[in-house]
Amino acid sequence: MSSTEKQVFSLKQVVQSIQKTIEERYSTNYWVKAEMHKMNRYPSGHAFPELVQKEEGKIVAQITGTIWKQQLERINEAFINVVKEPLQDGKTLLLLVKINYHPTFGLTLQILDIDPSYSLGELQREREETLKKLASLQLINRNQSKEFPLLPKRVAIISGDSSKGLSDFYQVLQENPYQYFFETTLFEAYIQGDLAVNSIVNALERIKENIHLFDVVVIVRGGGAEVGMTCYNHFELCKSIASFPIPVLTGIGHSTNLTVAEMVAYRNAITPTKLAEFLVMTFREFDLEIEKLMKQLSLESERLLATKHLKLIAQANGLTQVVQKRVRNAKERFLSLQFQVQHQSRSQLVKHQQTIENQETRLKPQVQFFLEKEAQKLLQLEEKVHFLDPIHVLKRGYSITRIKGKAIDENVLIPVDAELETQTVQGTILSKITSVSRNS
Numbered sequence: 272m273s274s275t276e277k278q279v280f281s282l283k284q285v286v287q288s289i290q291k292t293i294e295e296r297y298s299t300n301y302w303v304k305a306e307m308h309k310m311n312r313y314p315s316g317h318a319f320p321e322l323v324q325k326e327e328g329k330i331v332a333q334i335t336g337t338i339w340k341q342q343l344e345r346i347n348e349a350f351i352n353v354v355k356e357p358l359q360d361g362k363t364l365l366l367l368v369k370i371n372y373h374p375t376f377g378l379t380l381q382i383l384d385i386d387p388s389y390s391l392g393e394l395q396r397e398r399e400e401t402l403k404k405l406a407s408l409q410l411i412n413r414n415q416s417k418e419f420p421l422l423p424k425r426v427a428i429i430s431g432d433s434s435k436g437l438s439d440f441y442q443v444l445q446e447n448p449y450q451y452f453f454e455t456t457l458f459e460a461y462i463q464g465d466l467a468v469n470s471i472v473n474a475l476e477r478i479k480e481n482i483h484l485f486d487v488v489v490i491v492r493g494g495g496a497e498v499g500m501t502c503y504n505h506f507e508l509c510k511s512i513a514s515f516p517i518p519v520l521t522g523i524g525h526s527t528n529l530t531v532a533e534m535v536a537y538r539n540a541i542t543p544t545k546l547a548e549f550l551v552m553t554f555r556e557f558d559l560e561i562e563k564l565m566k567q568l569s570l571e572s573e574r575l576l577a578t579k580h581l582k583l584i585a586q587a588n589g590l591t592q593v594v595q596k597r598v599r600n601a602k603e604r605f606l607s608l609q610f611q612v613q614h615q616s617r618s619q620l621v622k623h624q625q626t627i628e629n630q631e632t633r634l635k636p637q638v639q640f641f642l643e644k645e646a647q648k649l650l651q652l653e654e655k656v657h658f659l660d661p662i663h664v665l666k667r668g669y670s671i672t673r674i675k676g677k678a679i680d681e682n683v684l685i686p687v688d689a690e691l692e693t694q695t696v697q698g699t700i701l702s703k704i705t706s707v708s709r710n711s
Contacts, residue, residue: 286374293378297370300383306363308333316340322366322380336368338382346385353387354394356501359465365389398504401531405506410513414537417518420486422557423550425454427485429474432459436493436524436543443547451554456485462492462523463499468508475511475519482516487550490532491543492523503530512536522546665696 280288305322308330312318317340324332338346347358356362367384405411426444430437437457444453458477461470471490478488490512502508503523509531512519518537522545523530533539540546657663661671671694672679679685685707693700 283374286372290372290374293370293372300367300369302386303366303368303380304363304389305366307336307358307360309360310358312343316343318343320382334378334380336366336380336382337371342383346382350385350387350390354390354501356390356394356499358385361465362390363393394501394504397501398531401504401506401509402534405509405513405531405535408510410510411535413513414515414519414535417516417537419518419537423486423518423553424452425484425486426456426550427478427488428455428457428491429460429462429471429478429488430457430491430543431462432457434462434491434493436491436522439493440489440491440522440543440547443544443551447551449551449555449558451551453550462490463502465502467499467502468505471502471508472511475515479516485517487517487537488515488519489546489550490519490521490523490536491546493543500530503532508532509535520546520549661694662696665694668696670695670700 303322305324308321308323310318310320318336318338320336320338322334322336323330343358351357358364365386366380366382367386368380368382370378371381372378402411428437428440430440441455444455458474460474461467475488478485500523503521512521512532513535520538520540521533521536522540522543523533524542529539538546538549540549665671673692673694674683674685674689676692677683685704687704687707689704691702691704693702
């Protein structure tokens with residue numbers, strides 16, 4: 272072959288050579304750890320998942336896988352039995368693969384089996400990582416430290432509208448034998464699988480917008496199967512539950528190991544039915560406590576009344592004795608005072624009588640002297656009065672002139688033609704005024 276001649280291969284030769292080389296080089300099966308980025312399951316039942324490896328959030332390796340229908344059904348059944356989850360996007364898996372190269376379809380990894388125990392370990396690691404993060408934020412017991420309402424009447428429910436667990440929950444609340452009434456509001460959400468995390472978190476946010484309308488939140492899921500529970504170990508969902516401002520209760524039908532969501536919730540129940548029974552019994556216990564207190568109050572009231580009655584009787588008897596004693600004492604004091612008054616009265620009478628006699632003896636001559644002196648004054652006054660008597664004045668030559676019975680003085684008007692009455696010692700003279708001459 273000359274140096275100028277080129278060796279030319281057909282594409283088929285090249286790909287067949289690659290196929291042969293790979294078959295010879297990679298003749299055995301290999302365990303490969305990879306993330307199933309996208310399942311890509313077709314109606315035929317076959318799946319062609321996109322397998323990737325990420326470092327710091329970036330894809331650093333990528334290849335297409337192949338799972339034939341029968342193998343997929345077997346692998347998925349085994350995966351569900353162990354992991355309690357179906358194969359789904361975003362899971363890191365340990366795959367038993369055969370490296371295949373097809374001239375038409377290219378390089379693929381034929382998935383022969385998946386080790387579910389590895390995935391179970393990954394889920395456990397995720398669970399522990401979530402717990403570690405919550406502990407670092409001091410959120411593990413945050414919701415459990417909330418004060419539980421005395422009567423959790425207003426219940427916000429997060430569940431799927433068609434969930435059997437929801438219907439069981441409603442039935443227990445509505446048919447409780449004590450006829451307690453609950454106000455329930457449903458916030459629909461996906462409650463299992465990949466979509467559940469964001470769906471439940473969004474429902475919690477909607478409840479928080481009207482938090483004053485609710486006493487508790489319940490997350491219910493039923494049906495008996497434990498498939499799709501890994502979402503309840505997701506950090507964001509568990510963080511939302513742990514930090515929620517009112518108690519969050521779970522009844523998600525999980526009977527084995529608790530999920531992190533159940534651990535951080537205020538209370539968890541194995542089923543929605545048990546959770547509803549807990550709410551009913553909260554009312555019942557309050558009811559029984561009220562009945563107990565009412566009975567205690569009645570008994571205590573009767574006891575107090577009986578005690579007060581006996582005490583009142585004792586006080587009445589004591590009061591009677593006290594009154595009788597005080598009456599006797601008062602009577603004795605009265606008699607004593609009466610004797611004292613009588614004795615002192617006699618003594619005072621004798622004393623005052625003696626004083627009066629002494630005063631009489633002392634005053635008698637003074638009174639006699641006073642009376643004689645006053646009698647002398649009366650005689651003198653009598654002589655003066657006798658001297659001033661009008662008869663005596665008339666005898667001395669004087670007369671008294673009157674007009675209309677009034678003696679004439681400076682205030683009496685003397686009219687002309689008036690009749691005068693003049694009284695003398697010899698008699699009364701009547702005269703008529705012809706003229707009046709006034710003194711200057």
